[in-house]
Amino acid sequence: MELETLRNALIQLSEEQKEIKRELSKLAKDRRLETEISSNCLCLPKEIQMEQQKLNSELQEGKEEGCTEAVPKAKEIEDEMQKLVLQNFLLKATIEKKTKKIERLQQKLKRQRAKLASSPLA
Numbered sequence: 775m776e777l778e779t780l781r782n783a784l785i786q787l788s789e790e791q792k793e794i795k796r797e798l799s800k801l802a803k804d805r806r807l808e809t810e811i812s813s814n815c816l817c818l819p820k821e822i823q824m825e826q827q828k829l830n831s832e833l834q835e836g837k838e839e840g841c842t843e844a845v846p847k848a849k850e851i852e853d854e855m856q857k858l859v860l861q862n863f864l865l866k867a868t869i870e871k872k873t874k875k876i877e878r879l880q881q882k883l884k885r886q887r888a889k890l891a892s893s894p895l896a
Contacts, residue, residue: 801876
């Protein structure tokens with residue numbers, strides 16, 4: 775009877791370990807995607823700077839030409855910059871959450887491996 779209980783526990787641990795590995799695999803894919811997103815986030819400040827330069831250039835052209843079109847365009851560019859800043863913030867928050875989840879699952883997997891290794895059938 776004891777052997778049967780140990781066998782069932784070992785099977786359950788094995789299934790849990792497989793599930794954790796599947797989750798880690800999925801999270802690894804997510805992490806790769808997040809890395810791509812993160813590298814894109816690093817580009818956002820440069821994009822914002824370029825937009826600001828473009829805005830300044832258009833404003834200067836508007837002043838020189840006496841054009842009133844630059845003001846609405848400047849507002850449009852400013853709105854786009856705000857959207858980019860918000861998007862950058864949200865992406866960073868998502869990356870942090872996913873990273874924490876990956877770390878928790880890795881710790882869980884370590885515990886399961888240790889539990890499996892210390893089992894009498896190992």
